Amino acid sequence: MATGKRVCVIGCGNWGSAVAKLVSENAKRYPDFDDTVRIWVLEEVFEGRNLSEIINNDHENKKYLPGIKLPHNLLAVPDMKECVQESDLFLVVLPHQFVHSTIEKMKQFGPLRPGALAISLVKGIELTGSSVKCFTDAIENTLGIPCLALSGANVAKNVAMEEFSEATIGYKEKAHAVLFQKLFDRPYFKINCIPGVAAVQVFGAIKNAVAIAAGFCDGLGLGSNTKAAIMRIGLKEIYKFSCKFFNENSQDVVFESAGVADLITTCIGGRNVRCAAEFAKHGGKKSWNDIEREMLGGQKLQGTSTCEEVYHVLKANNIEAEFPLFVVTYKIAHMGADPNDLIREFAVEKLEEF
Amino acid sequence: MATGKRVCVIGCGNWGSAVAKLVSENAKRYPDFDDTVRIWVLEEVFEGRNLSEIINNDHENKKYLPGIKLPHNLLAVPDMKECVQESDLFLVVLPHQFVHSTIEKMKQFGPLRPGALAISLVKGIELTGSSVKCFTDAIENTLGIPCLALSGANVAKNVAMEEFSEATIGYKEKAHAVLFQKLFDRPYFKINCIPGVAAVQVFGAIKNAVAIAAGFCDGLGLGSNTKAAIMRIGLKEIYKFSCKFFNENSQDVVFESAGVADLITTCIGGRNVRCAAEFAKHGGKKSWNDIEREMLGGQKLQGTSTCEEVYHVLKANNIEAEFPLFVVTYKIAHMGADPNDLIREFAVEKLEEF
Numbered sequence: 001m002a003t004g005k006r007v008c009v010i011g012c013g014n015w016g017s018a019v020a021k022l023v024s025e026n027a028k029r030y031p032d033f034d035d036t037v038r039i040w041v042l043e044e045v046f047e048g049r050n051l052s053e054i055i056n057n058d059h060e061n062k063k064y065l066p067g068i069k070l071p072h073n074l075l076a077v078p079d080m081k082e083c084v085q086e087s088d089l090f091l092v093v094l095p096h097q098f099v100h101s102t103i104e105k106m107k108q109f110g111p112l113r114p115g116a117l118a119i120s121l122v123k124g125i126e127l128t129g130s131s132v133k134c135f136t137d138a139i140e141n142t143l144g145i146p147c148l149a150l151s152g153a154n155v156a157k158n159v160a161m162e163e164f165s166e167a168t169i170g171y172k173e174k175a176h177a178v179l180f181q182k183l184f185d186r187p188y189f190k191i192n193c194i195p196g197v198a199a200v201q202v203f204g205a206i207k208n209a210v211a212i213a214a215g216f217c218d219g220l221g222l223g224s225n226t227k228a229a230i231m232r233i234g235l236k237e238i239y240k241f242s243c244k245f246f247n248e249n250s251q252d253v254v255f256e257s258a259g260v261a262d263l264i265t266t267c268i269g270g271r272n273v274r275c276a277a278e279f280a281k282h283g284g285k286k287s288w289n290d291i292e293r294e295m296l297g298g299q300k301l302q303g304t305s306t307c308e309e310v311y312h313v314l315k316a317n318n319i320e321a322e323f324p325l326f327v328v329t330y331k332i333a334h335m336g337a338d339p340n341d342l343i344r345e346f347a348v349e350k351l352e353e354f
Numbered sequence: 355m356a357t358g359k360r361v362c363v364i365g366c367g368n369w370g371s372a373v374a375k376l377v378s379e380n381a382k383r384y385p386d387f388d389d390t391v392r393i394w395v396l397e398e399v400f401e402g403r404n405l406s407e408i409i410n411n412d413h414e415n416k417k418y419l420p421g422i423k424l425p426h427n428l429l430a431v432p433d434m435k436e437c438v439q440e441s442d443l444f445l446v447v448l449p450h451q452f453v454h455s456t457i458e459k460m461k462q463f464g465p466l467r468p469g470a471l472a473i474s475l476v477k478g479i480e481l482t483g484s485s486v487k488c489f490t491d492a493i494e495n496t497l498g499i500p501c502l503a504l505s506g507a508n509v510a511k512n513v514a515m516e517e518f519s520e521a522t523i524g525y526k527e528k529a530h531a532v533l534f535q536k537l538f539d540r541p542y543f544k545i546n547c548i549p550g551v552a553a554v555q556v557f558g559a560i561k562n563a564v565a566i567a568a569g570f571c572d573g574l575g576l577g578s579n580t581k582a583a584i585m586r587i588g589l590k591e592i593y594k595f596s597c598k599f600f601n602e603n604s605q606d607v608v609f610e611s612a613g614v615a616d617l618i619t620t621c622i623g624g625r626n627v628r629c630a631a632e633f634a635k636h637g638g639k640k641s642w643n644d645i646e647r648e649m650l651g652g653q654k655l656q657g658t659s660t661c662e663e664v665y666h667v668l669k670a671n672n673i674e675a676e677f678p679l680f681v682v683t684y685k686i687a688h689m690g691a692d693p694n695d696l697i698r699e700f701a702v703e704k705l706e707e708f
Contacts (some may be wrong), residue, residue: 224512261583
């Protein structure tokens with residue numbers, strides 16, 4: 001009779017499936033966890049079969065993570081009630097727009113088991129009006145259980161292919177992090193843990209706005225000196241943003257995968273950079289819609305909406321002046337400013353105070 | 355009658371010439387500095403004329419920085435005695451192997467003027483036996499004047515072309531940094547100042563060893579998750595190295611151009627990365643000499659010798675275990691270890707303590 005914690009992944013997109021794979025591997029290895037790992041599937045039909053059936057019979061998420069074999073101890077469960085009532089550890093891996101509705105649905109099947117914990121792998125934060133909120137808070141408040149955060153320089157497919165990667169867990173209670181580190185850490189997926197849950201999420205979300213600025217550099221044909229400078233200024237502004245809105249030490253995360261490493265990969269490659277380069281190449285005259293249609297088959301960019309939301313939060317708090325990169329990036333992306341303003345903003349006579 | 359400080363650039367390679375250009379621009383703008391800026395030229399003949407004559411007549415360093423017009427207030431001076439005796443601010447921009455001989459020569463023409471100051475733009479640190487020494491110390495000790503340090507994500511040619519860049523000045527006395535910031539800061543070359551001179555130099559030197567490891571990732575065909583992880587581990591090891599050998603706060607520099615920005619550009623592009631990728635592609639079986647001959651026309655890589663020197667310092671201090679990336683990079687580059695060991699070193703079962 002197993003006495004280990006029972007794990008449930010909430011969300012079966014490509015990142016959810018990649019994560020489900022690796023935690024299932026660990027659930028089998030450690031007596032701390034029950035062998036069976038559940039993954040909640042919002043049921044849909046793919047190639048004539050239910051997605052949960054595909055996962056359970058073929059041990060592959062053919063829709064969202066094709067080509068990757070999933071462990072046999074991973075059980076796809078479309079029944080949210082079973083997931084909620086039979087699990088101790090909830091790994092929330094949802095697109096940000098589905099978090100609230102999903103956790104409200106989870107709550108209906110509560111109360112959760114004593115000692116239950118959650119960890120958010122949601123990419124994003126909530127920027128509305130003048131407030132900045134973390135999804136960990138929404139999860140804690142709605143489900144009434146502590147919630148940690150995990151983020152890092154992680155392309156889902158490459159993690160699923162067991163290419164060496166790192167990630168960062170942010171925690172409030174060390175004992176919780178010890179448990180989740182054990183659940184997530186694999187030789188190909190190394191976990192560092194740091195105190196504080198907000199900065200990990202802030203970096204994971206706002207890096208996308210910096211990637212838009214980095215893409216402008218590429219599109220303007222600027223060299224590595226300039227792009228590195230813009231990335232550095234972006235790193236400092238994310239850090240400052242995190243300190244401003246959250247009362248925790250945000251400095252640790254800079255050294256971690258969720259900080260500098262994720263920023264680097266996001267600003268070097270990826271869709272935000274490529275599309276922003278295209279935008280700048282056309283002097284800001286080509287619409288994001290057109291770019292998204294041509295380059296992403298109509299999918300939406302994350303970075304453009306992030307930089308809009310960030311700007312409005314800064315404005316509502318009357319602190320635009322402290323975040324010149326975020327502001328100029330917004331003005332170029334959404335207000336018709338000349339892409340060359342990106343550099344003009346910083347190429348000034350004024351000496352930096354110190 | 356000018357009462358401003360008289361500036362002298364020691365070294366007229368491409369970085370020295372680019373720096374001479376920008377400080378000459380500022381010398382003309384600010385009364386704090388004498389209009390005339392000297393650049394000490396180790397005289398040589400280029401296309402049938404003396405290099406100093408070319409610079410003074412054509413206002414271009416046709417050998418080391420061709421295509422860039424130099425300001426008319428920049429005076430090339432082959433006479434070291436004149437340089438030493440007529441200057442208050444010395445900008446040392448020499449290849450590291452010429453620093454000691456040059457400052458010894460300068461000393462012969464001393465004592466230097468009262469209030470004289472130096473700033474080192476030398477790339478590198480001195481790693482010999484168990485000791486790690488900064489060139490700022492050598493300059494201070496030999497010349498008997500305070501010495502600051504400047505470093506950053508700066509490709510010389512791009513700075514000369516006035517492409518937007520940033521750099522970092524490390525100082526012990528704030529008043530000195532105020533003066534040098536004024537001398538160096540241009541709209542296209544923005545200067546931040548931080549306390550401490552060692553970390554700025556350590557990052558500038560040791561980043562090259564990390565670039566070798568980053569190049570191995572490329573050569574092994576590993577993706578962005580892995581390369582970002584290796585760069586992050588490298589950043590942490592440089593930081594730790596700096597803390598270990600120098601009694602100053604090294605954390606500030608991480609956020610600056612001399613820290614994260616320089617590391618990014620060095621690990622993304624550049625000769626160390628390209629050559630190390632070639633080395634790993636051939637499983638470490640192709641010699642560095644062959645690679646240097648084919649890819650660099652016989653010029654020597656900095657990163658390979660840096661990682662050798664770093665390793666020997668770690669070994670002499672019996673602290674190899676704390677720097678796994680530096681050690682494995684050395685073993686692959688110089689001891690015949692399999693390039694795949696780079697990842698094997700970190701892809702382990704052991705959980706990271708926190």
